[in-house]
Each structure stands twice: as C-alpha cells, then as structure tokens.
Amino acid sequence: MAPKSLTFAFFRKITLSALLGEWGKVRSDFNRCSASKPLYAMQISQHTVVAIDYTLTDDQGTVLDTSEGREPLYFLQGVGQIISGLEEALEGKTAGQQFSVAIPPEKGYGLRNDSLIQQVPRDRFPADADIEKGMQFRASSPEGPMMVTVTDVSLDFVMVDGNHPLAGQTLNFAVDIVEVREATASELDHGHVHGPGDDHHH
Ligand SMILES: [Zn+2]
Numbered sequence: 001m002a003p004k005s006l007t008f009a010f011f012r013k014i015t016l017s018a019l020l021g022e023w024g025k026v027r028s029d030f031n032r033c034s035a036s037k038p039l040y041a042m043q044i045s046q047h048t049v050v051a052i053d054y055t056l057t058d059d060q061g062t063v064l065d066t067s068e069g070r071e072p073l074y075f076l077q078g079v080g081q082i083i084s085g086l087e088e089a090l091e092g093k094t095a096g097q098q099f100s101v102a103i104p105p106e107k108g109y110g111l112r113n114d115s116l117i118q119q120v121p122r123d124r125f126p127a128d129a130d131i132e133k134g135m136q137f138r139a140s141s142p143e144g145p146m147m148v149t150v151t152d153v154s155l156d157f158v159m160v161d162g163n164h165p166l167a168g169q170t171l172n173f174a175v176d177i178v179e180v181r182e183a184t185a186s187e188l189d190h191g192h193v194h195g196p197g198d199d200h201h202h
Helices: 016-036 086-090 183-192
Strands: 048-056 063-066 073-076 099-103 117-121 136-139 146-153 158-161 171-182
Touching: 086 099, 171 183
Parallel strands: none
Antiparallel strands: 048 063, 048 073, 048 171, 099 171, 117 158, 136 146, 146 158
C-alpha cells in the first residue's frame, strides 16, 4: 500500500510542451546557479592547472609585478613552478575566489645570503660589455649557472650579487583565481601547462 501522501488525488492536464518548458526552467535555473556558485567547484590541489591574476607589492606598497594588462598566469600546482608560499595559500581554494597573502622570504625567494655578494675582476666579463649597475648576467658557478645583478662597477672590478632580486623580502600578493581544472596526461608528462599560457608548441 502506498502511503496516503503519495496517492494521486489531483490530476492536472498538461501538454508535452509545458512539461518540457518546466524541465527547461529547472535546467536553466540550475545553469545559472552553477555558473555563479558551483556546487562542486574544483579545488586547487596537487597537479591541478591554475590560472590567476595577481599583483605583487613590497612592504612599502610598491608594485613589483602584476598580471594586469596581460594574460593570467597559468601554472601546474604542486611542482614548484611558483613560490611555495603562494602554492600553500592557493591549496584548497576554487575559481572565483580572491584573497591577499603576505609571504615571508623563507617561503618566497629565500633569505639574503651575503656570501653571494662578490667582487669579480672586470676581465671575467666580455671585453665589449658596457657594464652598468643594475645589469644582470648569467654566471657559471661550482653549483651551476646562476643569475647575478651588478651592484657596483670600477675600472678593474665589478661587484655582483647572486641573490634573487626579491630575496629577503616579504611578498604581498593580491590574487584573483581565474580558472582551476585538471591537468591533461601530456601536461603531467611534460610538467607544464599547455593551451592558454603555453610558452612552446608541440
Ligand atoms: Zn609540453
């Protein structure tokens, strides 16, 4: 026996088109709902592809870098393509979220290492190089190639700093998460994002 509440007591004649219309309405409501606030939005986790708009400022509020006016930054989460502090802040978040985070040097570009500041004889540089303060060179070192920034130049010597220009700095990021999706098999294989934001072709 069916419970009383499920007994068909009233019948209303409806046409097929009305029925479809009702379904259509339900579906479009669902679409609107899922477009503005997905019920099961993909969370950022290891090996998801993430696109962000961001602005990076130092503690004085000076803009050091921004995606404004450019394509969003695409990267593969969890493989060190971006600094660890930003990966940590993004973990578990979803597309459409905006947030600000202050990342300490240890989780950014590291602490400054004074031993990377060195005086180098001028003749180690190309003879025709017009060396100026602020220029960056690729240098060979016992630990492999590294980037150095010229901090001072004299007739016979050049002072270079092998620290990353943002080492020792707290990095203040304002982030707008644009997209989160699963990585494709070939993206995982290559360890980088294909499609929008791709920097090479296959
Ligand atoms: Zn590739």
